[in-house]
Amino acid sequence: MIITNVNLVLKDEIVKGSVEVVDGVIRSMSNTSSQLPQAIDGNNGFLMPGLIELHTDNLEKYFAPRPKVDWPPLSAMKAHDTQLIGAGITTVLNALSLGDHRGELRHEILDSQIDTVVQSQKNGTNRVDHRLHLRCEVPHDTTVGIFERYINTPGVQLVSLMDHAPGQRQFVNIEKYRTYYQGKYGYNDAEMAEFEAMQRAFSERWSAPNREDICGQCRERNIPMASHDDATLAHVTESKDLGMVIAEFPTTLEAAKASRDLGLHVLMGAPNVIRGGSHSGNIAAHELASIGALDILSSDYYPVSLLDAVFNLANDSRNSLTLSDAVKLATFNPAQSLQLFDRGVIEEGKRADLLLAQYKHGQAYIDGVWREGIKVF
Incomplete structure (x- = not known):
């Protein structure tokens, strides 16, 4: 050809x-x-x-297109695969959340999603090369057990560790936290206050030991790891000490620079580029691009954003990226970070x-x- x-x-x-x-x-x-x-x-x-996507949670939208509605797995997988290939993505790590989800459907369909990704890849029905990214919500007593259930699954390419407790990391701004979760769960103010207190308690009890345990098991298996929403120098130093290779969505300039200085690949969301900033009020991706502190782009929740963000950055006078530089953010750099040298x-x-x-x-x-x-x- x-x-x-x-x-x-x-x-x-x-x-x-x-x-x-x-x-x-x-x-x-x-x-x-x-x-x-x-x-x-x-x-x-x-x-x-072809674009390489390291963190998309887009799959579950097809398995659960509406609240309390599940969809036939192979049909869901086919639709997801079609959207990704139509966005120019040829290798994808499907990010699936592990931890306590308070009875959410995403927890109930976890087995189905993982089995379907593995089986459809084995059968050769996918147009995209599908792999797995295990997103571990560390502030829960169930997380390590669920992680151990799936860590030896074929195709697990990346493990990330995250803590979405209020008042830190992604949600330093407590009002942003309340807006997000009250919109997601429909809580009134009293229910939201109870939820906040519970999440803080879980984080204080489980986050540190779970982080240590999961990272130790990943190091034993030589599975690449990513931090998530690091906000401070202390967060970044801990991530480096635990063996992280990717810093997903650092929330501050301090954390992004420190990640870069310590050798972590800084990953930011392509939707952040397209929208001009973070929906959580954190650091904007274009700010990191302007100082050379951006290594990888991820479409996150909107697959078509990846290619659009590449051209957006290449045409943005606020940075010095050429089109070749911008393309590497969604191709060469993510491949190198996972040692996909082919x-x-x-x-x-x-x-x-x-x-x-x-x-x-x-x-x-x-x-x-x-x-x-x-x-x-």
Whole structure:
């Protein structure tokens, strides 16, 4: 397969030319156009590596599309997979939450989600390469037991540790916390006060020992770990000491800089880029990009945001990112952080996971997606 008349978005430059794929692998690149009649005309679009998504909780929206409504697993998986490939994502870590969810449907469907991801990947029915990211809510007595139930599941690629107790990390602003959870659960003020007190008590009792236990088990298995919502130098130092390699959504400039200084890859949300800031009132991703403290983008809860954020950052005069630099945030850098050295870059010998996009009227539009050289969108 040859794709020609494209702008090849390479790791450090953009070259007008062609790429040749053989047996699912990039065999060669050229800075000239192919004259072969079977070559695919890219219409002067941007050909870049397929996007790599490390943290999306989008899957559960298909398994539970409405409160108290579950959906047939394979149908849900098919819809989720279709949305991801349509967003240009060719490798995804499905982030599934482990811990106490007060009877939420997301807890009830956890088995089904994990089994479906594993089985559909095994059966070859997915167009995206699906893997698992275990999100461990550490301030609960049930978390370690649930973690141990799933840690040896095939495809577990990343484990993150989070504590959403009020008054710290993501929810330093207590009013933001109340707005979020009262909207989510429909609590009145008295119920919300009870919920806050309970979450603080759980955090004080369980967060530290669970964090130590889970991180120890991950280190034994050489599974990469991510911190979540670090806000202070103390948080970041603890994360580094525990063996974290990724700092997910640091909430302050101090935490982001410290993470970078200690060698953690800083991950921020693509929706944060598109919306111009955090919905929780924390640090804006574009601020980190402007000082070179942003390594990885994640679509989080909105898959199409990933490609849009790449072009948004590349066109933002507040930073010095080129398009090649911005593309690496969603391709090369996440691949490197997980030691997926076979993908994430257009180079000879790498997987032909490719994305062809046009940029017009301030938006990115996808013309084609290939996974291991096979067109899947």
